[in-house]
Amino acid sequence: MYQTTYHRASSVDEAVSLFGKSSEAKFLAGGQTLLPVMKQRLAAPSDVIDLGKIKELQGVELSGDVLTIKAATTYYDIMTNADVKKAIPAIAYLTSVLGDPAVRYRGTIGGSIANNDPAADFPAALLALGATVKTNKRSISADDFFKGLFTTALEDGEIITAVSFPVPAKAGYEKMRHPASRFALTGVFVAQTKSGEVRVAATGASQSGVMRVPAIEAALKANWSPSAIDNVTISASGLLADIHGTAEYRANLVKVMAQRAVAAAR
Amino acid sequence: MGVEGIGARVVRKEDKRFITGKGRYVDDIKLTGMTHAHFIRSPHAHAKVKGIDSSAALKMPGVVAVLTGKQLVDDKVGNLICGWAITSKDGSPMKMGAWPAMAPETVRFVGQAVAVVIAESKNLARDAAEAVVVDYEELPAVADMQAAIKAGAPQLHPEAPGNQVYDWVIGDEGATDAAFAKAANVVKLDVTNNRLAPNAMEPRAAIADYDAAEEHFTLYTTSQNPHVARLVLSAFYNIAPEHKLRVIAPDVGGGFGSKIFIYPEEMVALWASKKVGRPVKWTGDRTEAFLTDAHGRDHITHAEMAFDANNKIIGLKVKTYANFGAYMSLFSSSVPTYLYATLLSGQYNIPAIHAEVVGVYTNTTPVDAYRGAGRPEASYLIERLMETAARQLKVDPAELRRSNFITQFPHQTPVIMAYDTGDFNASLDAAMKAIDYAGFPARKAKAKADGKLRGIGVSCYIEACGIAPSKAVGSLGAGVGLWESAEVRVNPVGTIEILTGSHSHGQGHETTFCQLVAERLGIPISQVSIVHGDTDKVQFGMGTYGSRSAAVGLTAILKAMEKMESKAKKIAAHALEASEADIVIENGEFKVTGTDKAIALPMVALAAYTAHNLPDGMEPGLKESAFYDPTNFTFPAGTYICELEVDPGTGKTSFVNFVAADDFGRLINPMIVEGQVHGGLVQGIGQALLEHAIYDANGQPVTASFMDYAMPRADDVPSFNLSHTTTLCPGNPLGIKGCGEAGAIGASAAVINAITDAIGKNTLEMPATPDRVWRTIHAA
Numbered sequence A: 001m002y003q004t005t006y007h008r009a010s011s012v013d014e015a016v017s018l019f020g021k022s023s024e025a026k027f028l029a030g031g032q033t034l035l036p037v038m039k040q041r042l043a044a045p046s047d048v049i050d051l052g053k054i055k056e057l058q059g060v061e062l063s064g065d066v067l068t069i070k071a072a073t074t075y076y077d078i079m080t081n082a083d084v085k086k087a088i089p090a091i092a093y094l095t096s097v098l099g100d101p102a103v104r105y106r107g108t109i110g111g112s113i114a115n116n117d118p119a120a121d122f123p124a125a126l127l128a129l130g131a132t133v134k135t136n137k138r139s140i141s142a143d144d145f146f147k148g149l150f151t152t153a154l155e156d157g158e159i160i161t162a163v164s165f166p167v168p169a170k171a172g173y174e175k176m177r178h179p180a181s182r183f184a185l186t187g188v189f190v191a192q193t194k195s196g197e198v199r200v201a202a203t204g205a206s207q208s209g210v211m212r213v214p215a216i217e218a219a220l221k222a223n224w225s226p227s228a229i230d231n232v233t234i235s236a237s238g239l240l241a242d243i244h245g246t247a248e249y250r251a252n253l254v255k256v257m258a259q260r261a262v263a264a265a266r
Numbered sequence B: 001m002g003v004e005g006i007g008a009r010v011v012r013k014e015d016k017r018f019i020t021g022k023g024r025y026v027d028d029i030k031l032t033g034m035t036h037a038h039f040i041r042s043p044h045a046h047a048k049v050k051g052i053d054s055s056a057a058l059k060m061p062g063v064v065a066v067l068t069g070k071q072l073v074d075d076k077v078g079n080l081i082c083g084w085a086i087t088s089k090d091g092s093p094m095k096m097g098a099w100p101a102m103a104p105e106t107v108r109f110v111g112q113a114v115a116v117v118i119a120e121s122k123n124l125a126r127d128a129a130e131a132v133v134v135d136y137e138e139l140p141a142v143a144d145m146q147a148a149i150k151a152g153a154p155q156l157h158p159e160a161p162g163n164q165v166y167d168w169v170i171g172d173e174g175a176t177d178a179a180f181a182k183a184a185n186v187v188k189l190d191v192t193n194n195r196l197a198p199n200a201m202e203p204r205a206a207i208a209d210y211d212a213a214e215e216h217f218t219l220y221t222t223s224q225n226p227h228v229a230r231l232v233l234s235a236f237y238n239i240a241p242e243h244k245l246r247v248i249a250p251d252v253g254g255g256f257g258s259k260i261f262i263y264p265e266e267m268v269a270l271w272a273s274k275k276v277g278r279p280v281k282w283t284g285d286r287t288e289a290f291l292t293d294a295h296g297r298d299h300i301t302h303a304e305m306a307f308d309a310n311n312k313i314i315g316l317k318v319k320t321y322a323n324f325g326a327y328m329s330l331f332s333s334s335v336p337t338y339l340y341a342t343l344l345s346g347q348y349n350i351p352a353i354h355a356e357v358v359g360v361y362t363n364t365t366p367v368d369a370y371r372g373a374g375r376p377e378a379s380y381l382i383e384r385l386m387e388t389a390a391r392q393l394k395v396d397p398a399e400l401r402r403s404n405f406i407t408q409f410p411h412q413t414p415v416i417m418a419y420d421t422g423d424f425n426a427s428l429d430a431a432m433k434a435i436d437y438a439g440f441p442a443r444k445a446k447a448k449a450d451g452k453l454r455g456i457g458v459s460c461y462i463e464a465c466g467i468a469p470s471k472a473v474g475s476l477g478a479g480v481g482l483w484e485s486a487e488v489r490v491n492p493v494g495t496i497e498i499l500t501g502s503h504s505h506g507q508g509h510e511t512t513f514c515q516l517v518a519e520r521l522g523i524p525i526s527q528v529s530i531v532h533g534d535t536d537k538v539q540f541g542m543g544t545y546g547s548r549s550a551a552v553g554l555t556a557i558l559k560a561m562e563k564m565e566s567k568a569k570k571i572a573a574h575a576l577e578a579s580e581a582d583i584v585i586e587n588g589e590f591k592v593t594g595t596d597k598a599i600a601l602p603m604v605a606l607a608a609y610t611a612h613n614l615p616d617g618m619e620p621g622l623k624e625s626a627f628y629d630p631t632n633f634t635f636p637a638g639t640y641i642c643e644l645e646v647d648p649g650t651g652k653t654s655f656v657n658f659v660a661a662d663d664f665g666r667l668i669n670p671m672i673v674e675g676q677v678h679g680g681l682v683q684g685i686g687q688a689l690l691e692h693a694i695y696d697a698n699g700q701p702v703t704a705s706f707m708d709y710a711m712p713r714a715d716d717v718p719s720f721n722l723s724h725t726t727t728l729c730p731g732n733p734l735g736i737k738g739c740g741e742a743g744a745i746g747a748s749a750a751v752i753n754a755i756t757d758a759i760g761k762n763t764l765e766m767p768a769t770p771d772r773v774w775r776t777i778h779a780a
């Protein structure tokens, strides 16, 4: 790791002002992505501004049909939260299969979506549920937030403060875990909104990051059941291929995970 | 058996310090004035080193020195050696390319060191390393074995035309051809034995400390065999004569073979510590472990097995290509030859075997012994062949094996090994019973109704352990003897120190070795301590690998104990005014048999050291040593059966049951044996399902971190169902065969046999990743 200066911010405003004062600052949340990258000397921030202890970035709120998870809430706290389990159990399940216990105790929803790893789990949930990303400056819909591999709509120095999810009629997530990293080799989140709209998002599959799957959405809109997807064909073109999964295999997984997510949806 | 004697499930003495974080590993050691080394490693698989400019780095804060391969060669530090000479079928010696500890001219794999920065801290050394400019001229590289042996392939070493290390044969070709000529059926199989990265939990590390006044070096290093390290460092690398070099291997966090070898980093640390006049520490990180720890396996094999009309095996032909990587590591030459092809008879009566092994250089990390070393490759091949044969001949795979088992012992195979004893039917029966083999078809049918493909796979392995009778291995080209030594020191107050040439890096010697003493003397193990891993404390010994520490190392302790006990009995008889022949040892006392006359061990020990009243002419003291050279290998064997389900939608495998019935001869501590089996099985399952060290066509490693290289985790493996069937090894007085490698040798075939049974297709390479299994299911 290169030399860096650590700051613990006590408020979002303080974090923003610290960011403005340093040459190449990085926000730090759970550190489960940033710290390994720094240890490998692949990132060299002059300053690290820790968001982890900011009170206003912690916790979960359920108000009417909206579930809001603050940005620095850890996966573990999300997984065990009663409101999450009640309102959108698929999110509690998603966090339970994310990484390993050490990662879940430290990693945060804000860090995950800011990083936008093409195999991360949470981007699929945000996209399928039509969530809204709240920052210190604005609100951004999930459809506009994820911009491809490791790229988001966030501006330099912009801080995610929370994510709000409209509570769906039904939602489910299934993931084939990458055998080494335990990220999603492919994961599919399916959701049926209270107004009957169907949204399906796949992660780990596409070369351009998390994606909607219109063919499956159409099939499920017509008939919300696993068998409705039987005859859908997912093209392998544009899908990721690596030593753990060919593009054809991932295309198959998009379909199979979608079917299982529908079967598990509550 | 006493409460802590042979056969007792004694809790491991060493675990208190390991579990409470009080272990003392190389990296825990900090010497006054210590500097830190960081190696500059080639990013290219094959390149000329045209120049190294360290001028900027030398000006950076905390930098003590930047040393290069050229300086190392100028200082006449010797090239790395290979300690086992193999002769090709044409009579020519193996072709060894020169391997300097840092490359002065040419790098041949990604990660090969070209220079080292010595600085006040690891971080400063890393900072400065980034300022060292190495001018490489890239050369064409070849990582794939089959590509490497083609005409026109990039050539690695001028010494080895065609990238061939050797072309070696074993067995009787004429007899084998004759058997095939009269065969009723021939079964053919192509298999790849995937390359593995060993990944001991503790990365390799070294601290070298040169004392200029004494012209003496001390090396702390992660070694499975510190004396062998000292011998090689002094005899071949011109570091220092043996009496001026002390090698200490303190607590070592796993080896699996990868810490047998003497690596460039410890050589460079020693040389550098003299150059800079201060201690030099190097601790590898995980990436360096992936790039530079010797890898394992990596064979491509075509085999054919001939059967007569009664489904008896009459011949076996094998041709194997073995990847050596870019250089010949210390014991690499023996692994695909004498540790592999000599086990090709498996548990079966095979009258004629012929095997040919071609060693190949590629621009990849060197390959050497890794848990099982050659024997997993042999066992996997034979057990895949038997399964393939059963499918082709349409007979039950367990019954085909049974009808070909060797049942008479001793049994001379056509490939050198003479099996001393065993009962292969007993372990097959035990495993079949444990898994309810007969009930499998019903379970398979039920799983099918649930949409799952269920399979069962048998693997009957045998290995040659207790490595090794020195004369025998010497006649086959080994550069060392493979005996073991031990010393028993009874202290004046009766506590006991056992000094052993074996080295414990996870095996639990500090417990099991004490149990032998407890058994013989009837004293608690708390009164015994085990000293190992320091060439200044322990007499020359050969170290730990090849499941040898109990069969060979513990037998050496037994021999020393017998000498000590004999002297102690004389002292006791003298004190008790009895005949030596009437003295028996019980509960820590020397008793005159049939009487109540006794003298306690501490009193005997005290008498030995006060020497006030010893038998006439007896030397004072109570300390004996012994060297034990085994007369044969030992032959642990057993049956593993795996039952699993494949999800046809994803190709994912889930275990239903995994049973292991092993014959290890006598068990000293069944709990520790079970731990060894568990670990071995997990490594075997890891090879079958998850692990694969992969290079791209240009020799760039694709799997140099745990993000890509899939190590098995607890939830990847089932809860194991273990049992033992026992035939005592006649070759050593304790009847021990060894248990350290069995799991890794036998497990992978059981898994692949079960998956291929489940999916109804016989061709499936390891690792059987979900993607690969799914594609195999759905292939036309």
Ligand SMILES: Cc1cc2nc3c(=O)[nH]c(=O)nc-3n(C[C@H](O)[C@H](O)[C@H](O)COP(=O)(O)OP(=O)(O)OC[C@H]3O[C@@H](n4cnc5c(N)ncnc54)[C@H](O)[C@@H]3O)c2cc1C
Pocket: A026, A027, A028, A029, A030, A031, A032, A033, A034, A035, A036, A051, A071, A072, A097, A098, A099, A100, A103, A106, A107, A108, A109, A110, A111, A112, A114, A115, A117, A119, A120, A121, A122, A158, A159, A160, A161, A181, A182, A183, A184
């Ligand atoms: C072993 C391992 C396994 C893993 N497995 C999975 C998995 O299965 N699924 C999965 O989805 N992920 C997985 N991860 C990644 C994990 O989820 C990370 O926690 C996540 O990617 C980053 O979250 P973090 O809170 O740790 O962020 P950090 O590492 O602290 O930060 C990551 C990036 O986000 C930025 N950032 C953080 N918070 C904010 C914010 N509030 N506003 C703006 N920018 C911010 C940081 O500046 C940084 O650039 C794994 C990681 C590890 C180490």
